[in-house]
Amino acid sequence: MSRQSNRTTDSKKMNSELFTLTYGALVTQLCKDYENDEEVNKQLDKMGYNIGVRLIEDFLARSSIGRCQDFRKTADVIAKVAFKMYLGITPSVTNWSPAGDEFSLILENNPLVDFVELPDNHSTLVYSNLLCGVLRGALEMVQMAVDVRFAQDTLRGDNVTEIRMKFIKRIEENLPAGDE
Amino acid sequence: MADESLFDFLHMEIVSHIYKEQQSNKEEMDNKDRAVCVSVLESMGFRVGQGLIERLTRDSPSFKDELDVMKFVCKEFWTKVFRRQVDNLRTNHQGTYVLQDNKFSLLTQLSNGKQYLDQAPKYLAFSCGIVRGALSNLGMDSVVTAEVSVMPSCKFQVVVQKL
Numbered sequence: 431m432s433r434q435s436n437r438t439t440d441s442k443k444m445n446s447e448l449f450t451l452t453y454g455a456l457v458t459q460l461c462k463d464y465e466n467d468e469e470v471n472k473q474l475d476k477m478g479y480n481i482g483v484r485l486i487e488d489f490l491a492r493s494s495i496g497r498c499q500d501f502r503k504t505a506d507v508i509a510k511v512a513f514k515m516y517l518g519i520t521p522s523v524t525n526w527s528p529a530g531d532e533f534s535l536i537l538e539n540n541p542l543v544d545f546v547e548l549p550d551n552h553s554t555l556v557y558s559n560l561l562c563g564v565l566r567g568a569l570e571m572v573q574m575a576v577d578v579r580f581a582q583d584t585l586r587g588d589n590v591t592e593i594r595m596k597f598i599k600r601i602e603e604n605l606p607a608g609d610e
Numbered sequence: 611m612a613d614e615s616l617f618d619f620l621h622m623e624i625v626s627h628i629y630k631e632q633q634s635n636k637e638e639m640d641n642k643d644r645a646v647c648v649s650v651l652e653s654m655g656f657r658v659g660q661g662l663i664e665r666l667t668r669d670s671p672s673f674k675d676e677l678d679v680m681k682f683v684c685k686e687f688w689t690k691v692f693r694r695q696v697d698n699l700r701t702n703h704q705g706t707y708v709l710q711d712n713k714f715s716l717l718t719q720l721s722n723g724k725q726y727l728d729q730a731p732k733y734l735a736f737s738c739g740i741v742r743g744a745l746s747n748l749g750m751d752s753v754v755t756a757e758v759s760v761m762p763s764c765k766f767q768v769v770v771q772k773l
Contacts, residue, residue: 446612448691449620452736453663455654456624461629477627481619488615518611541612560620 446518450544455521457557467554474556486568491513497572502526504574505533505602508565508595517541521593537591540584548585554567557585560591571602614693625651625732630722655739656746660680663744666690676770680707680749687744692716692737705770709741710763717762730758741766 447572456477460470475547489495492509498504505523519541525534542558562578569576575598582592628650632643639647666687673679684696688711698710716733720726732741734756742754758764 445614445617445690445693447662447665448658449612449617451618451658452617452624452654454622455657458657459650459654473627477623480626481623485615485619488619514614516616518613 431488435523443497451544453542453560454546457555461552461555467552467556468503471554471556471559474559475563475566478560478565479567480563482564482567483570483571485516485564489568501530501533504569505535505595507536512568525594527596531597533595533597534581534595537593540591543585546585553586556583558583558591561593565593570601575599575601582594618716618719621733621736624654629732634653648731651732651735652739652742655736655741656743657739658736659740659743659745660747661743662691662740663687663747666746673748674704677701679745679750680709680768682717682743683744684709691740697769699763705772707768707770709766709768711766712763714762714764717758717764721761723761727758730761730764731756733756734764738766741768745770 438440442589445548460465460473464473465469471539482527489512493515495507496509496598498507509521510522513535514551519539521535521537523533524536538607542561548555548557553569562580562586577596577598580596581594582588582590584591628647629639632647633639648717667682670682673682673707678699680699684699688694688696688709691710692715694711694713694715696709697712698708700708700710714734714737716737717730720733738754738756743751745754745768747753753769753771754766756766758762
């Protein structure tokens with residue numbers, strides 16, 4: 431007999447665990463397949479990109495957010511709508527550069543790393559690098575070229591996880607979405 | 611809490627990546643290549659299945675027998691992982707079980723019928739691993755295979771290995 435109470439929460443939590451466990455299995459497999467952390471980081475970014483270019487459609491369909499007027503609005507949407515919708519967390523947007531083209535997302539906790547520990551021989555692995563690729567791919571589909579990287583990572587001993595996003599340029603033409 | 615769609619996106623990309631990497635510079639994949647891909651996906655699923663069942667059965671009392679375990683897999687486990695219950699469970703009472711899911715969640719986005727039927731095995735390998743991993747942690751060593759004749763309906767066959 432399945433438990434009646436909190437079934438939706440349980441169900442969502444289990445889906446969350448399915449996702450984080452699958453992500454863990456992926457990183458493990460990539461570490462087996464590639465010789466060094468740098469290569470694994472690259473693969474995670476590539477795969478994230480491929481996911482991002484599709485995820486954006488899902489996001490736009492479900493959120494009915496219109497076009498963002500500027501990078502500040504983009505940052506807000508990413509933190510308050512997208513992260514909330516997909517990962518159930520709301521990172522804070524801080525550390526704006528004077529030119530307004532670069533900001534940080536601070537994640538108090540990162541759902542991807544629940545129960546994860548990095549072994550000593552993988553000190554340069556950016557475990558959650560998939561996220562960078564996803565953000566990059568998604569934004570490219572809405573005509574923004576951005577650079578995304580992890581500035582701090584709780585898995586590597588930092589207090590928080592910080593993702594730094596920098597606006598590179600507006601993409602003028604509609605390039606076809608290719609898989610990398 | 612991660613949204614359901616994230617797993618779908620991740621799973622599709624994992625399948626795509628594994629197949630792309632195996633193909634690398636070759637013109638076409640042969641059966642051996644495909645077998646490697648299925649095997650890699652299945653073993654990834656195995657680890658995930660083990661982890662999932664651990665969390666799910668942490669507070670449960672132990673199961674009476676094999677059939678009890680299979681019923682749990684078909685109801686609670688399937689609901690939590692594949693968002694619905696198995697529609698039909700059959701067994702020969704000699705260690706073979708067939709679990710039929712008429713709207714298997716990983717196939718619903720692919721097609722409704724015969725289109726892309728040949729692609730279905732790629733998207734089922736991971737799930738077979740999940741089931742095998744879950745059963746393994748419940749004390750049942752098994753071989754799990756999946757068969758599709760009309761999407762998105764899918765039959766998982768579990769053959770319990772006796773020592």
